[in-house]
Amino acid sequence: MSEKLTHYDxxxxxxxxxxxxxxxxxxxxxxxxxxAMSANVLAALPSNPKGDPLEVARxxxxxxxxxxxxxxxxxxxxxxxxxxxxxxxxxxxxxIRASAATAARTGVEMEAMTAxxxxxxxxxxxxxxxxxxxxxxxxxxxxxxxxKSGVYRRQEGEE
Amino acid sequence: MSEKLTHYDxxxxxxxxxxxxxxxxxxxxxxxxxxAMSANVLAALPSNPKGDPLEVARxxxxxxxxxxxxxxxxxxxxxxxxxxxxxxxxxxxxxIRASAATAARTGVEMEAMTAxxxxxxxxxxxxxxxxxxxxxxxxxxxxxxxxKSGVYRRQEGEE
Amino acid sequence: MSEKLTHYDxxxxxxxxxxxxxxxxxxxxxxxxxxAMSANVLAALPSNPKGDPLEVARxxxxxxxxxxxxxxxxxxxxxxxxxxxxxxxxxxxxxIRASAATAARTGVEMEAMTAxxxxxxxxxxxxxxxxxxxxxxxxxxxxxxxxKSGVYRRQEGEE
Amino acid sequence: MSEKLTHYDxxxxxxxxxxxxxxxxxxxxxxxxxxAMSANVLAALPSNPKGDPLEVARxxxxxxxxxxxxxxxxxxxxxxxxxxxxxxxxxxxxxIRASAATAARTGVEMEAMTAxxxxxxxxxxxxxxxxxxxxxxxxxxxxxxxxKSGVYRRQEGEE
Amino acid sequence: MSEKLTHYDxxxxxxxxxxxxxxxxxxxxxxxxxxAMSANVLAALPSNPKGDPLEVARxxxxxxxxxxxxxxxxxxxxxxxxxxxxxxxxxxxxxIRASAATAARTGVEMEAMTAxxxxxxxxxxxxxxxxxxxxxxxxxxxxxxxxKSGVYRRQEGEE
Amino acid sequence: MSEKLTHYDxxxxxxxxxxxxxxxxxxxxxxxxxxAMSANVLAALPSNPKGDPLEVARxxxxxxxxxxxxxxxxxxxxxxxxxxxxxxxxxxxxxIRASAATAARTGVEMEAMTAxxxxxxxxxxxxxxxxxxxxxxxxxxxxxxxxKSGVYRRQEGEE
Numbered sequence: 001m002s003e004k005l006t007h008y009d010x011x012x013x014x015x016x017x018x019x020x021x022x023x024x025x026x027x028x029x030x031x032x033x034x035x036a037m038s039a040n041v042l043a044a045l046p047s048n049p050k051g052d053p054l055e056v057a058r059x060x061x062x063x064x065x066x067x068x069x070x071x072x073x074x075x076x077x078x079x080x081x082x083x084x085x086x087x088x089x090x091x092x093x094x095x096i097r098a099s100a101a102t103a104a105r106t107g108v109e110m111e112a113m114t115a116x117x118x119x120x121x122x123x124x125x126x127x128x129x130x131x132x133x134x135x136x137x138x139x140x141x142x143x144x145x146x147x148k149s150g151v152y153r154r155q156e157g158e159e
Numbered sequence: 160m161s162e163k164l165t166h167y168d169x170x171x172x173x174x175x176x177x178x179x180x181x182x183x184x185x186x187x188x189x190x191x192x193x194x195a196m197s198a199n200v201l202a203a204l205p206s207n208p209k210g211d212p213l214e215v216a217r218x219x220x221x222x223x224x225x226x227x228x229x230x231x232x233x234x235x236x237x238x239x240x241x242x243x244x245x246x247x248x249x250x251x252x253x254x255i256r257a258s259a260a261t262a263a264r265t266g267v268e269m270e271a272m273t274a275x276x277x278x279x280x281x282x283x284x285x286x287x288x289x290x291x292x293x294x295x296x297x298x299x300x301x302x303x304x305x306x307k308s309g310v311y312r313r314q315e316g317e318e
Numbered sequence: 319m320s321e322k323l324t325h326y327d328x329x330x331x332x333x334x335x336x337x338x339x340x341x342x343x344x345x346x347x348x349x350x351x352x353x354a355m356s357a358n359v360l361a362a363l364p365s366n367p368k369g370d371p372l373e374v375a376r377x378x379x380x381x382x383x384x385x386x387x388x389x390x391x392x393x394x395x396x397x398x399x400x401x402x403x404x405x406x407x408x409x410x411x412x413x414i415r416a417s418a419a420t421a422a423r424t425g426v427e428m429e430a431m432t433a434x435x436x437x438x439x440x441x442x443x444x445x446x447x448x449x450x451x452x453x454x455x456x457x458x459x460x461x462x463x464x465x466k467s468g469v470y471r472r473q474e475g476e477e
Numbered sequence: 478m479s480e481k482l483t484h485y486d487x488x489x490x491x492x493x494x495x496x497x498x499x500x501x502x503x504x505x506x507x508x509x510x511x512x513a514m515s516a517n518v519l520a521a522l523p524s525n526p527k528g529d530p531l532e533v534a535r536x537x538x539x540x541x542x543x544x545x546x547x548x549x550x551x552x553x554x555x556x557x558x559x560x561x562x563x564x565x566x567x568x569x570x571x572x573i574r575a576s577a578a579t580a581a582r583t584g585v586e587m588e589a590m591t592a593x594x595x596x597x598x599x600x601x602x603x604x605x606x607x608x609x610x611x612x613x614x615x616x617x618x619x620x621x622x623x624x625k626s627g628v629y630r631r632q633e634g635e636e
Numbered sequence: 637m638s639e640k641l642t643h644y645d646x647x648x649x650x651x652x653x654x655x656x657x658x659x660x661x662x663x664x665x666x667x668x669x670x671x672a673m674s675a676n677v678l679a680a681l682p683s684n685p686k687g688d689p690l691e692v693a694r695x696x697x698x699x700x701x702x703x704x705x706x707x708x709x710x711x712x713x714x715x716x717x718x719x720x721x722x723x724x725x726x727x728x729x730x731x732i733r734a735s736a737a738t739a740a741r742t743g744v745e746m747e748a749m750t751a752x753x754x755x756x757x758x759x760x761x762x763x764x765x766x767x768x769x770x771x772x773x774x775x776x777x778x779x780x781x782x783x784k785s786g787v788y789r790r791q792e793g794e795e
Numbered sequence: 796m797s798e799k800l801t802h803y804d805x806x807x808x809x810x811x812x813x814x815x816x817x818x819x820x821x822x823x824x825x826x827x828x829x830x831a832m833s834a835n836v837l838a839a840l841p842s843n844p845k846g847d848p849l850e851v852a853r854x855x856x857x858x859x860x861x862x863x864x865x866x867x868x869x870x871x872x873x874x875x876x877x878x879x880x881x882x883x884x885x886x887x888x889x890x891i892r893a894s895a896a897t898a899a900r901t902g903v904e905m906e907a908m909t910a911x912x913x914x915x916x917x918x919x920x921x922x923x924x925x926x927x928x929x930x931x932x933x934x935x936x937x938x939x940x941x942x943k944s945g946v947y948r949r950q951e952g953e954e
Contacts, residue, residue, distance in 0.1 A: 007212070007215070007284075007285050009879060013853070013879070013880075013881065014215055014850070014853055014854065014857075015857070015877070015878065015879035015880070016857050016860075016875065016877060016878040016879070017877070018876060018877035018896065019876045019877070020821065020876035020877055020896050020898065026497065052373075053166070055370075055373055055491070056166070056173055056232055056233070056377055058490070058491055059232065059374055059377045059378075059491065059550050060230065060231060060232050060377075062491075062492070062493050062550060062551065063230075063381075063547075063550050064230055065493075066546050066547070066554055067229070067230070067547070069861050070226070070858070070861070070862070071219065071222075071223055071226070071230075071277050071280070072219060072277070072280055072281055072284050073215055073218065073219050073281065073854045073857060073858050074215070074284065074285065074857065075284060076874070076875065076876070077554075077861055077872075077874050077875060078874070079553070079554050079555070079556070079581075079874070080493065080553065080554060081495060081496050081497035081553070081582060082492070082493060082494070082495035082496070082497055083492065083493040084486060084490070084492035084493070085490075085492070086490065101495065101497050103497065104874075105876060109287060109291075110280065110283075110284050113280055113283060114280060117276050117277075117279075117280055117295075118230050118231070118276075120276075120298075121230070121231055121269065121272055121273060121276055121298075122231055122232065124269075124272060125166075125231050125233065125234060125269050126166050126233065128268060128300075132268075132300055132303070132311050132313075133299070133300075133313065133314075134299075135297055135298065135299035135300075136276075136295075136297065136298040136299070137296065137297055138294055138295065138296055138297075139279075139280075139294065139295040139298075140292070140293075140294035140295070141287075141291055141292075141294075144291070152291050154291075154292065155292075168402060172376070172402070172403075172404065173373070173376055173377065173380075174380070174400070174401065174402035174403070175380050175383075175398065175400060175401040175402070176400070177399060177400035177419065178399050178400070179344065179399035179400055179419050179421065185656065211850075214650070214847075214850055215854055217649070217650055218650065218709050218851055218854045218855075219854075221650075221651070221652050221709060221710065222706075222709055222858075224652075225705050225706070225713055226706070228384050229381075229384070229385070232377050232380060232381055233380065235397070235398065235399070236384055236395075236397050236398060236713075237397070238397070238712070238713050238714070238715070238740075239652065239712065239713060240654060240655050240656035240712070240741060241651070241652060241653070241654035241655070241656055242651065242652040243645060243649070243651035243652070244649075244651070245649065260654065260656050262656065263397075264399060325530070325533070325602075325603050327720060331694070331720070331721075331722065332533055332691070332694055332695065332698075333698070333718070333719065333720035333721070334698050334701075334716065334718060334719040334720070335718070336717060336718035336737065337717050337718070338662065338717035338718055338737050338739065371484070374484070374491055374550055374551065377550065378548065378549060378550050381548075382548055385547070385548070387702050388544070388699075388702070388703070389537065389540075389541055389544070389548075389595050389598070390537060390595070390598055390599055390602050391533055391536065391537050391599065391695050391698060391699050392533070392602065392603065392698065393602060394715070394716065394717070395702055395713075395715050395716060396715070397715070422715075423717060427605060427609075428598065428601075428602050431598055431601060432598060435594050435595075435598060435613075436548055436549070436594075438594075438616075439548070439549055439587065439590055439591060439594055439616075440549055440550065442587075442590060443484075443549050443551065443552060443587050444484050444551065446586060446618075450586075450618055450621070450629050450631075451617070451618075451631065451632075452617075453615055453616065453617035453618075454594075454613075454615065454616040454617070455614065455615055456612055456613065456614055456615075457597075457598075457612065457613040457616075458610070458611075458612035458613070459605075459609055459610075459612075462609070470609050472610065473610075503815065529691075532688075532691055532809070533695055535808070535809055536692055536695045536696075536809065536868050537695075539809075539810070539811050539868060539869065540699075540865075540868050542811075543864050543865070543872055544865070554872075556871070556872050556873070556874070556899075557811065557871065557872060558813060558814050558815035558871070558900060559810070559811060559812070559813035559814070559815055560810065560811040561804060561808070561810035561811070562808075562810070563808065578813065578815050580815065643848070643851070643920075643921050650851055689802070692802070692809055692868055692869070695868065696866065696867060696868050699866075700866055703865070703866070706862070707855065707858075707859055707862070707866075707913050707916070708855060708913070708916055708917055708920050709851055709854065709855050709917065710851065710920065710921065711920060745923060745927075746916065746919075746920050749916055749919060750916060753912050753913075753915075753916060753931075754866050754867070754912075756934075757866070757867055757905065757908055757909060757912060757934075758867055758868065760905075760908060761802075761867050761869065761870060761905050762802050762869065764904060764936075768904075768936055768939070768947050768949075769935070769936075769949065769950075770935075771933055771934065771935035771936075772912075772931075772933065772934040772935070773932065773933055774930055774931065774932055774933075775915075775916075775930065775931040775934075776928070776929075776930035776931070777923075777927055777928075777930075780927070788927050790927075790928065791928075
């Protein structure tokens with residue numbers, strides 16, 4: 001564990017780290033979130049006549065990806081070239097996968113993590129009237145590519 | 160489970176629900192998040208000479224609480240009278256408790272949930288250079304008070 | 319036409335007008351917008367397998383209503399108690415009706431107008447690949463209630 | 478009409494489309510809006526001693542162009558190299574032309590459309606005390622240049 | 637100096653202080669800023685054929701007042717009932733007075749200070765091509781009214 | 796003084812100036828602000844058990860740098876590659892130095908100036924309970940590099 005906490009400069013002061021000397025490369029990241037809910041609540045999702053909480057969550061997650069540097073204090077502003085969010089309804093909840101891509105000097109992990117988190121919060125918001133005990137279980141980075149550190153893939157069993 | 164999904168109006172269309180006829184009452188909510196990280200990463204947090212990732216996360220969480228209606232599509236705008244965020248460093252990670260209060264026509268659950276989530280994302284952002292496998296485990300509502308539905312407290316063992 | 323332009327103070331300088339002495343009353347407003355498009359483009363909207371441009375536009379409009387004071391320089395910040403947006407697909411385009419409500423010292427006309435406009439712009443954005451000549455025709459206030467000036471209803475034939 | 482709705486991916490799910498493989502080229506767009514108002518209201522605009530509603534609208538439109546990706550859910554973030562807004566006072570209202578330019582992987586139509594729309598909404602806001610029946614008539618794209626699809630110019634008579 | 641730093645709670649942790657038990661009262665505040673510039677730059681301001689940097693600064697200051705809780709981490713969100721900004725061109729620069737008012741549980745000092753500061757920054761931005769040495773000299777609170785601490789007026793000679 | 800006010804186009808209308816033909820170069824800027832406060836207030840800053848107003852101000856300033864184009868009407872959006880803020884506690888107050896860097900078509904003076912200003916405002920906010928007479932004295936550009944106009948350094952004695 002030789003690396004320093006990168007948001008601290010030499011004097012230990014918080015800063016938005018200097019990425020000016022890094023190369024612009026294609027970078028992608030995928031994050032996962034899981035919203036655990038009971039079978040009853042899950043059953044209510046598709047029965048809604050004209051709407052779908054997951055579609056609202058998808059828009060919220062995409063928009064949040066673009067707001068990441070407004071939310072996470074030391075994140076750089078990145079021009080996202082792509083954001084997408086996929087939902088998989090499972091027996092005990094909804095799995096969210098959010099992916100983001102850019103051509104920039106630093107990675108898009110936080111954009112993917114933020115998109116997944118806000119999508120999860122939106123699902124919570126839209127279903128909390130049915131069950132306040134719904135919870136968001138596990139938000140994590142699944143994969144990243146690009147940049148000097150190269151490819152990262154979360155190990156099997158870690159998820 | 161007799162309640163409808165409250166963000167849908169009679170025709171099933173998504174809307175920001177009408178709270179105009181609800182009373183203005185004092186309302187509070189507390190949410191919990193947990194950022195799981197290894198002992199090595201945890202050990203690095205306080206050793207940083209002049210700064211502290213948790214303090215950055217605290218500011219981020221407080222500011223995010225105020226941005227909740229910008230992030231969660233159907234949330235009402237609430238004038239928050241109080242926001243606070245507490246961290247407890249545990250053996251396997253950092254526990255976050257975010258509380259919010261208002262005097263308004265609808266509750267502050269989403270403000271507390273959003274504050275906890277963005278604080279957790281910020282901790283992730285500030286420590287991900289040390290370990291990309293850090294994950295946010297469980298974000299949930301711990302307690303709410305006020306409004307017609309009254310007090311909710313998450314059951315022992317649920318957390 | 320005896321009224322002054324209300325955003326100018328006595329010296330003729332632009333200001334956010336003082337509403338401090340006005341009463342807090344229930345106020346509503348409804349605005350209309352129309353997105354004119356060809357039958358071909360209209361036909362493509364529902365055929366999309368899993369999504370619907372109108373649902374994206376609905377979320378965009380609701381979120382924009384909350385951002386009105388960030389966009390319109392002299393608008394007051396209002397706590398919206400309700401926002402809803404209805405679409406009617408017609409032979410030559412999509413009619414949008416956006417309604418907003420508040421209990422405040424000034425009206426919600428601009429929130430309704432902004433919601434309708436941003437919903438219309440979003441429909442344009444999502445269909446412009448099919449036809450760049452799509453246009454937004456007529457954005458206007460249909461009705462307002464509340465406040466000292468009372469009820470306003472747009473006359474038949476004006477729309 | 479062979480093109481798909483571009484904001485939908487292969488599975489029909491809404492996404493922010495991947496522009497990562499597009500070239501960075503110079504792109505411009507001009508949009509038009511028209512705010513129809515009576516001769517009485519028009520006459521009141523310049524008589525105001527020290528201010529001018531059009532100048533407020535101009536600033537609002539320029540600032541809104543920069544906020545486009547915050548408002549239109551699936552818009553990419555573009556670094557605008559130029560925004561300008563021109564007004565022409567006509568017998569029956571105010572014509573607005575908003576132009577935007579960028580060097581990017583995707584076009585600036587929505588930035589120009591949003592600038593024109595918010596300028597029009599601001600004129601409405603600043604004159605609605607004189608006449609609530611003022612309406613925004615026609616918002617459309619006048620011209621775009623750059624990108625793979627090249628130049629588009631709205632036909633004579635279309636406006 | 638018996639008062640604590642109010643943004644710290646009992647354990648010394650930063651929080652958005654609890655104003656829930658304070659009364660809603662009418663509150664006003666006025667702040668002052670001064671942009672020092674040479675006679676040459678000052679002379680250029682009014683000679684500009686159709687525009688005026690001060691009018692752009694006025695709009696920027698009013699809009700910034702509304703964004704105060706987005707900028708100042710521990711500020712509460714306040715519904716502003718009034719914002720106005722006055723400029724006085726003096727021999728050695730431009731004096732700015734920004735006033736804000738609300739009916740709320742906490743004061744509007746920061747809204748007035750932020751409006752004055754952003755107006756000053758905007759004047760700097762619009763004149764820096766003429767002289768990079770222009771500086772903002774002194775931003776301070778001139779007066780506040782309302783709330784438990786009552787009226788504060790800056791002493792003669794302090795300004 | 797041959798230069799025009801750069802935010803005005805040929806017809807004298809305010810616009811976001813066209814930087815499309817400028818080269819992308821590395822650009823930096825450093826701004827200074829000074830928050831004057833009494834020895835009593837200064838003494839209170841470090842005695843706070845777990846928190847530090849300067850750390851809150853640092854985060855606020857960094858975040859504000861990213862929001863500059865939202866605040867200053869005619870500022871271009873720049874992808875900041877670095878932001879840092881240093882504080883020096885002096886006998887009569889706190890000196891702030893804010894630096895920003897980018898690779899872009901226009902300079903980062905306003906980002907550095909905005910970061911310094913918002914950091915100063917935040918210090919004011921967090922100490923105003925101790926002394927309302929605290930004032931922000933002098934905000935100015937200390938240095939800029941990059942772009943056609945090259946290096947600017949404020950002269951000795953000017954500060």
